[in-house]
Amino acid sequence: MPGKRLTKPQPAPSEGRPIVVAGVGHMGGAIARGLIAAGLGARLILIDPGMKQADVRAFRKAGATTGNDVRVLTGANPEAIILAVKPQMMAQVAPAYAAAARSAVVISIAAGTQIESLNLWLDRPKAMVRAMPNLPAAIGKGISAAYATPSTTSAQRKLAERLLKATGDLVWLEGEELLNAVTAVSGSGPAYVFLLVEAMAAAGERVGLSAEVAALLARKTIEGAGALLASSPTSPTDLRRSVTSPGGTTEAALKVLMADGRLEQLMAEAIAAANARGFELAKTR
Numbered sequence: 253m254p255g256k257r258l259t260k261p262q263p264a265p266s267e268g269r270p271i272v273v274a275g276v277g278h279m280g281g282a283i284a285r286g287l288i289a290a291g292l293g294a295r296l297i298l299i300d301p302g303m304k305q306a307d308v309r310a311f312r313k314a315g316a317t318t319g320n321d322v323r324v325l326t327g328a329n330p331e332a333i334i335l336a337v338k339p340q341m342m343a344q345v346a347p348a349y350a351a352a353a354r355s356a357v358v359i360s361i362a363a364g365t366q367i368e369s370l371n372l373w374l375d376r377p378k379a380m381v382r383a384m385p386n387l388p389a390a391i392g393k394g395i396s397a398a399y400a401t402p403s404t405t406s407a408q409r410k411l412a413e414r415l416l417k418a419t420g421d422l423v424w425l426e427g428e429e430l431l432n433a434v435t436a437v438s439g440s441g442p443a444y445v446f447l448l449v450e451a452m453a454a455a456g457e458r459v460g461l462s463a464e465v466a467a468l469l470a471r472k473t474i475e476g477a478g479a480l481l482a483s484s485p486t487s488p489t490d491l492r493r494s495v496t497s498p499g500g501t502t503e504a505a506l507k508v509l510m511a512d513g514r515l516e517q518l519m520a521e522a523i524a525a526a527n528a529r530g531f532e533l534a535k536t537r
């Protein structure tokens with residue numbers, strides 16, 4: 253027909269080699285659910301000996317294959333293997349994936365588990381990505397940072413990016429050692445924010461609010477400020493300035509928090525401690 257563009261039929265999103273998630277707990281489960289939402293359910297092979305029956309049913313309903321151990325991979329030729337077991341389980345679990353890892357990109361999200369160790373356990377796979385997601389991945393609002401080994405092809409990097417972005421945003425790192433800094437900022441970060449809610453609630457009680465009201469106000473304030481930050485291109489500094497009238501109440505509070513860089517210094521110390529602990533833990537894994 254004149255004028256009509258002929259287009260090749262596009263493959264359905266579920267077509268392609270399998271994607272394996274080994275360890276379908278909090279984070280592996282969040283990734284699996286994100287991948288299902290991204291239309292990749294039929295490509296998933298989810299391996300975990302302790303999956304709840306309700307989860308197994310839901311994953312299978314979404315088209316995924318589930319199994320208790322690596323034997324479910326017999327005959328499969330996965331394109332990616334996401335290792336999401338606890339770091340202390342990795343030495344025991346990873347070797348079973350060595351054969352499949354030869355022609356796949358391996359993505360490990362285990363905190364502190366170094367590529368050197370993974371290489372040993374997986375018999376030196378060609379393509380490897382180490383990533384650090386964070387807790388809001390559970391609601392698709394996570395931020396992950398990842399490092400890819402030089403032998404990872406750009407197509408494998410793109411695939412890893414697509415998979416890791418199923419739970420939120422992603423930044424690439426130039427060096428593996430930066431993952432400790434990432435863990436200190438965004439990996440552990442949600443806990444700092446939860447502490448801030450607790451501290452604001454406790455302080456609210458000290459100025460006369462009931463525990464219930466103070467807790468609600470603190471929680472909703474952080475929720476709302478986070479949502480505002482997410483929906484606005486404005487920098488946090490400009491957002492802060494825009495709500496700080498000269499001589500007003502916010503300024504009075506910020507003067508206390510910012511006097512001699514108090515909060516900044518405290519946060520710097522906290523993040524440095526987490527970073528240092530990351531290097532210490534890496535020596536044991």
Ligand SMILES: NC(=O)c1ccc[n+]([C@@H]2O[C@H](COP(=O)([O-])OP(=O)(O)OC[C@H]3O[C@@H](n4cnc5c(N)ncnc54)[C@H](OP(=O)(O)O)[C@@H]3O)[C@@H](O)[C@H]2O)c1
Pocket residue numbers: 274275276277278279280281299300301302303320321336337338339341345361362363384385386387439
């Ligand atoms: N949670 C986070 O916020 C977060 C953030 C960044 C990175 N990470 C990393 O993500 C990884 C998983 O953490 P998580 O919090 O999701 O832990 P988790 O909830 O304990 O999940 C790990 C899962 O692996 C399963 N498992 C144990 N042995 C297995 C095997 N041989 N094969 C397959 N699965 C096996 C566990 O089953 P059982 O419970 O029955 O042993 C569990 O369901 C860790 O390496 C952690 O460092 C987590």
